[in-house]
Amino acid sequence: MTHHEDERTRLHGELLRMGGMAAAQLEAALDVVGRRDDNAARRVIENDAAIDRLEQETSHDVMRLALGGPLARDLRGILAAIRIASDIERIGDYAANVAKRSLALNEMPPLPHARGLSTLGALALRQLREVMLAYRDHDAAAAERVRESDAELDAEYTRLFRELLTYMMEDPRSITGCTHLLFMAKNLERIGDHATNIAENVLFLVTGEDALPPREKRDDTTPL
Structure with missing residues (x-):
């Protein structure tokens, strides 16, 4: 039992570490957009491999726990860990x-309009940091707040999406640059979705409820 508890503690720590790495990765990516720093951008891209490696290590730890005959609560923790690790890995990719x-x-x-991207990025980064704190503390109320806050990020994404489309129609010379910004904004909106997925898995971990009511969505754009 002591060994099993050690494995659970190790898994918990690995997920928190992954979340911290993903938050640092996102913060660095947003910073290079503002500073227009090619070298720093390449470092962010290269660092994604570290999150991928940790996600693989987490998968191995999950398997060790599963083979150790966990109780019902441990099974929830294992299932939540698999899902959360996958979401964090995708956040690193975005x-x-x-x-x-x-x-x-x-x-x-x-x-x-790159300034609008910074606003959107700040919302996504806040969601990620707050949901990892909710996971660390097994805080269902905090997880629910993160889940609800995704509507704010959706609304900001929709606003920026429409603003960029309007700008492209007014000045065709901006189409290429604005298209890049649109895809970057979509990446940030998806980060918010994955942070919300983590929040839902924290709720599942704490309460055992896997069927949650639909959450509010304010993304009125056509999917890219």
Whole structure:
């Protein structure tokens, strides 16, 4: 039992570490967009491999726990861990994608609408950090707040999406740059979705409820 508890503690720590790495990755990606720094963007892209490796290690730890004959609560923890690790890995991918797009943007004149991307990114980063705290503390109320806050990120994404489309129609020369910004904004909106998935898994871990009521969505855009 002591060994089993050690494995659970190790798994918990690995997921928190993954979440911290993904948050740092996202923060760095948003920073390179503002600074237009090619070298820093390439470092963000390269660092994504570290999150991928940790996700693989977490999968191995989950298997060890499963083979150790866990109780019902442990089974919830194992299932939640598998889902959360996958969501964090995808968040790292999306942060790397933002950095990759920033390399293309750096070859063009600065666009004023990049500031809107910073606002959207700040919301996504806040969601990620708050949901990892909810996971750390097994805090169902905090997880529910993160789940509800995704509507705010959706609304900001919709606003930026429409603003960029309007700008492209008014100035065709901006189409290429704005298209990159649109894809970057979609990456950030998807990060919010994955943070929400983590929140729902925290709720499942704490309460055992896997069927949650539909959450509010304010993304009125056509999927990219």
